[in-house]
Amino acid sequence: MFRRRSQTPTADSPVPVDDPKPQGTPGKGRPTPKRSEAQGRRRSPVTAPTNRKEAYRLQRERDRATRVRQREGMLRGDERYLQPRDRGPARKFARDWVDSRRLPGQYFLPAVFVIMLVSMVPFPVPVRSVVLLVYTLSLPVVMLLVLISSFYVAGRVKREVAERFPGENLKGIGFYAAMRSSQIRRLRFPKPTVLPGGKPVPSKS
Numbered sequence: 001m002f003r004r005r006s007q008t009p010t011a012d013s014p015v016p017v018d019d020p021k022p023q024g025t026p027g028k029g030r031p032t033p034k035r036s037e038a039q040g041r042r043r044s045p046v047t048a049p050t051n052r053k054e055a056y057r058l059q060r061e062r063d064r065a066t067r068v069r070q071r072e073g074m075l076r077g078d079e080r081y082l083q084p085r086d087r088g089p090a091r092k093f094a095r096d097w098v099d100s101r102r103l104p105g106q107y108f109l110p111a112v113f114v115i116m117l118v119s120m121v122p123f124p125v126p127v128r129s130v131v132l133l134v135y136t137l138s139l140p141v142v143m144l145l146v147l148i149s150s151f152y153v154a155g156r157v158k159r160e161v162a163e164r165f166p167g168e169n170l171k172g173i174g175f176y177a178a179m180r181s182s183q184i185r186r187l188r189f190p191k192p193t194v195l196p197g198g199k200p201v202p203s204k205s
Contacts, residue, residue: 150178153181
């Protein structure tokens with residue numbers, strides 16, 4: 001009753017030797033790329049984490065790379081990565097104004113360190129009494145110079161910012177400049193972009 005369908009073996013099916021593609025069809029007429037070639041053209045293979053531990057490790061690596069990129073941007077003074085207290089043309093001008101000058105405040109910590117080292121040297125008794133006297137008198141003098149310099153920097157920067165950037169918020173700009181002037185140049189953050197005298201810092205090649 002039921003007729004068995006004739007099945008043609010795959011091996012016996014005719015295979016055309018030449019199968020040209022229609023010329024009018026766009027995107028045709030070229031051989032299909034192999035899977036290895038197609039995978040090689042991808043920019044970066046996306047590999048999903050196999051377990052939770054692997055996911056945490058990948059997340060930590062991404063977070064670490066983000067922090068490194070942000071820190072490098074902050075050191076360069078890139079506005080996209082700066083803290084709110086460092087952003088804006090007024091703050092940039094205050095930093096450049098301080099960095100382009102040699103002010104007494106930046107020598108405060110080195111001077112105190114040297115004075116403390118000298119006071120601990122075991123000099124003879126007569127010399128030691130003189131050293132202690134100098135140590136006692138020098139600290140207040142250095143602090144007074146730094147205080148005077150800070151008031152001068154704060155007032156001068158605030159006045160120049162008001163002239164150069166009318167309408168800019170001047171709240172805290174003087175204190176910002178004074179605090180930067182009391183820091184050692186190498187420890188300032190963001191890093192100085194100008195040398196003492198006003199010339200730009202040469203880029204590292």
